[in-house]
Amino acid sequence: xxxxxxxxxxxxxxxxxxxxxxxxxxxxxxxxxxxxxxxxxxxxxxxxxxxxxxxxxxxxxxxxxxxxxxxxxxxxxxxxxxxxxxxxxxxxxxxxxxxxxxxxxxxxxxxxxxxxxxxxxxxxxxxxxxxxxxxxxxxxxxxxxxxxxxxxxxxxxxxxxxxxxxxxxxxxxxxxxxxxxxxxxxxxxxxxxxxxxxxxxxxxxxxxxxxxxxxxxxxxxxxxxxxxxxxxxxxxxxxxxxxxxxxxxxxxxxxxxxxxxxxxxxxxxxxxxxx
Amino acid sequence: xxxxxxxxxxxxxxxxxxxxxxxxxxxxxxxxxxxxxxxxxxxxxxxxxxxxxxxxxxxxxxxxxxxxxxxxxxxxxxxxxxxxxxxxxxxxxxxxxxxxxxxxxxxxxxxxxxxxxxxxxxxxxxxxxxxxxxxxxxxxxxxxxxxxxxxxxxxxx
Ligand SMILES: Cc1cc2nc3c(=O)[nH]c(=O)nc-3n(C[C@H](O)[C@H](O)[C@H](O)COP(=O)(O)OP(=O)(O)OC[C@H]3O[C@@H](n4cnc5c(N)ncnc54)[C@H](O)[C@@H]3O)c2cc1C
Ligand code: FES
Ligand code: FES
Numbered sequence: 001x002x003x004x005x006x007x008x009x010x011x012x013x014x015x016x017x018x019x020x021x022x023x024x025x026x027x028x029x030x031x032x033x034x035x036x037x038x039x040x041x042x043x044x045x046x047x048x049x050x051x052x053x054x055x056x057x058x059x060x061x062x063x064x065x066x067x068x069x070x071x072x073x074x075x076x077x078x079x080x081x082x083x084x085x086x087x088x089x090x091x092x093x094x095x096x097x098x099x100x101x102x103x104x105x106x107x108x109x110x111x112x113x114x115x116x117x118x119x120x121x122x123x124x125x126x127x128x129x130x131x132x133x134x135x136x137x138x139x140x141x142x143x144x145x146x147x148x149x150x151x152x153x154x155x156x157x158x159x160x161x162x163x164x165x166x167x168x169x170x171x172x173x174x175x176x177x178x179x180x181x182x183x184x185x186x187x188x189x190x191x192x193x194x195x196x197x198x199x200x201x202x203x204x205x206x207x208x209x210x211x212x213x214x215x216x217x218x219x220x221x222x223x224x225x226x227x228x229x230x231x232x233x234x235x236x237x238x239x240x241x242x243x244x245x246x247x248x249x250x251x252x253x254x255x256x257x258x259x260x261x262x263x264x265x266x267x268x269x270x271x272x273x274x275x
Numbered sequence: 276x277x278x279x280x281x282x283x284x285x286x287x288x289x290x291x292x293x294x295x296x297x298x299x300x301x302x303x304x305x306x307x308x309x310x311x312x313x314x315x316x317x318x319x320x321x322x323x324x325x326x327x328x329x330x331x332x333x334x335x336x337x338x339x340x341x342x343x344x345x346x347x348x349x350x351x352x353x354x355x356x357x358x359x360x361x362x363x364x365x366x367x368x369x370x371x372x373x374x375x376x377x378x379x380x381x382x383x384x385x386x387x388x389x390x391x392x393x394x395x396x397x398x399x400x401x402x403x404x405x406x407x408x409x410x411x412x413x414x415x416x417x418x419x420x421x422x423x424x425x426x427x428x429x430x431x432x
Contacts, residue, residue, distance in 0.1 A: 001315050001316075002294055002295075002296065002299070004294070005292065007293065008276060008337070008339050010339075031340075034335065034336060034337065035317070035335060038335050038336070038337070039316065039317055042296075042316075053339075079329075103320070103404045103405025103406075104330060104383070104387065104390075104402055104404075104405055105320065105323055105330045105331050105332045105405045106317070106332075108330060108331055109331055109335070109336065189400075189401070189404035190318070190404045
């Protein structure tokens, strides 16, 4: 399988990438790790005419302590996340989940920015960043803006990103973490989650993200509301399907996904220390 | 587009179409057919090679993305007639049957030990989750990697 022909330009800086996007308009696509985009292009489900490669922008590849949050460059690879000591202490849920994305070869190439921007409801990291209450920093020709992840996803494979905007940084608030859990249910090693749940419990914060329970990555609002009102793990998990719209596919029916969401949310809450 | 990469220690400059996949470039332009294409959908790992020392699936990377990089394929692992320890351990532990997955398995296994020189059996199984074998049942593949780890980490310490 070979992608349709396209022109390839390597961006030398974030500003250069944005200028290239502005110049080529809708026809252009950013290429980061390529591990979501290239499979789509090989199947000809995507055929951009220009690829702007940001994969070499090493100044957008960092994980640093920025006081009240951890700042992560959009071009940081899954492998960098899973081996970061800073993340393992400051955001253990993200550190752990990054090590469960795909397989080692995928993690050597794929980036957190690509994972979040691609807006795939089956992806692990969007649910994790939703649970952690992260903020995305996006740069365009007119400057920079910040978007709370809860407002970022607008539809299937769609996010609040203009064609000439680049996601540059992900900010993860530093929480006083009391417990966390990542539940990825799949039948074979390496597979995507049939349903996944990312949960974090911290001083003044409950966050629960759902994988593959609708057309976008989702925050389990009902569960979190119940937890703030003092519900037990089992009671809160009963609200796992509020606001979800799972699909039937080869792996699971709607009913089975709803069942999994309840069970996995309960397990995640229990593992994060709630009874 | 003109690209230059160091392939198995030799600098190669070639003209490629941007849409050329690295796996195709290696096999068809450079004649390095040890890199197999199994699924062509990023799943099986038969096409695994190293780019700047890390395992990647070469069916899911463009040749132009490897411009300026050091690429190692299965052909570049042995030192002349002396097999790489991982190749020898696969041979000695019967870590292959038909051999189709083997180049990718060996490349993934070498990268795994680079990152974790002394893995447990479970870590080896997880580390090879991106590589599928339709013949061996994995047992002997895992034994091969553990044997290599025992040999090489022993030699290093
Ligand atoms: C075999 C296989 C298994 C996988 N398994 C999993 C899994 O279990 N869980 C999981 O979560 N993921 C999985 N993935 C996906 C993987 O995590 C991808 O790396 C990730 O989804 C996309 O990141 P990327 O850097 O490769 O992005 P790319 O493929 O390069 O880009 C994806 C999209 O995002 C856009 N984009 C990229 N970077 C930016 C940016 N900085 N700003 C704005 N837009 C941008 C691109 O234009 C493109 O539309 C798997 C992939 C493969 C091939
Ligand atoms: S051919 Fe590349 S992963 Fe199967
Ligand atoms: S030895 Fe035949 S596929 Fe692995």
